[in-house]
Amino acid sequence: MEVSVSQENYLKTILKLERSEGIASNQAIAQNLDSTPAAVTGMLRKLCEEGLVEYEAYQGAKLTQVGEQHALSTVRKHRLWEVFLVEKLNFRWDTVHQLAEELEHIGNEDFVNRLAEFLGNPLFDPHGDPIPDAAGNIRERVDVVFSSEAEAGTMFVVCGVSDSSDEFLRHLNRLGIELGSKYHAVERFEFDGSMEWSNNQGARILISSGVSEKILIQVHA
Amino acid sequence: MEVSVSQENYLKTILKLERSEGIASNQAIAQNLDSTPAAVTGMLRKLCEEGLVEYEAYQGAKLTQVGEQHALSTVRKHRLWEVFLVEKLNFRWDTVHQLAEELEHIGNEDFVNRLAEFLGNPLFDPHGDPIPDAAGNIRERVDVVFSSEAEAGTMFVVCGVSDSSDEFLRHLNRLGIELGSKYHAVERFEFDGSMEWSNNQGARILISSGVSEKILIQVHA
DNA sequence: ATCAATTTTTAGTCTGGCTAAAATATTTTT
């Protein structure tokens, strides 16, 4: 009946893969958790026995209702703690992931809900990722695209990243890009897909395609 | 170099016993951690190897400088989290111990210090226990005695308890006694050591000796 | 049908902590 830390990390990974790939393959799970397919098989069998995943040999894994709720609850905790760390303890967005990775495994629903309440029931975490509500509903954002899609001449606001690794976030720090930053897409260079953006002070920055493909934006009305 | 959750709980227990008994006997540790002397011996050897306790066979255990700092840091975290839970998340004082018992094992010094800062560097936890500062110094309270010592006629304020068990705290809840409550010691009945107190609304309560011996007070000037 | 890729099985390792019982040391009593 008790779900271990390791199991919760598996559930989170399966949730992510299921949303992005439809099903969580053994190999993808292993890669995400920095483990091996053999180890994954063992854990999937355990999670299956406990009714948290549906799993048939060779067919990959899917979360059950119960498993999905548990995964969503863990994601909720993770993202709420990230908000706490950034908003209340003044951590920067590139330093909160590891701590949240530990905090997400503590306490019960009551605890999380009080934390959410205390934080004002935020809808997004410091990386722009949506925070599931107490029932596990995720409000998916509309009108969000990758900045690489922005047409020259449009205005947009940065509202998320698809890569929350410390390295990428630190790179954005150096470029001065953060959540809520507004830019004007000046031009795209077809040669290498890089772009030129300008902010409202008129300062210009050059963005490589690798970076622009990981930044989520909302185009200004 | 990494101290496990279990080891941190041992260090906290040894710290407590050392302060109260001078030395931490094998048996006392076992009793506190709900374990057995044999298990304690094993752990003490490990902690000794890691330089966290001084330990000679049959002579009981004492913390080294490093071990004491670590224990104090864990106690600091525990009590700060209790403050957070009560002050920010509106938990009651009888429901925070178990959660703090988990939270105390997470994160590093930077994290704790930011938490302390956020909470306004409180000096006491919700049970009146002093919170060590970042350097491990505990400001010991002066003029604090057990309420059983209060002489009839004196006024006093409740500032701590020597038993933070949920059961005892819930009993105090029922009696309406909390940290900061002011009372007047009306009379002590020598027959059984029980006392009568009155609050500033004139309401009177009868306090058994068992209870009065666990409540810490400061006598009013 | 064959082959390559993926997954599972097998067999065993490792960590961390625990227990029960026997042996040993210490402390207290006589």
Place this chain on the structure above:
DNA sequence: AAAAATATTTTAGCCAGACTAAAAATTGAT
């Protein structure tokens, strides 16, 4: 000082949880 009582340590082994390497099996694609 010896004996008895108490406390501690050793020994030997258990257990959970998670992992690994290599061999075997399955799948899916050509």
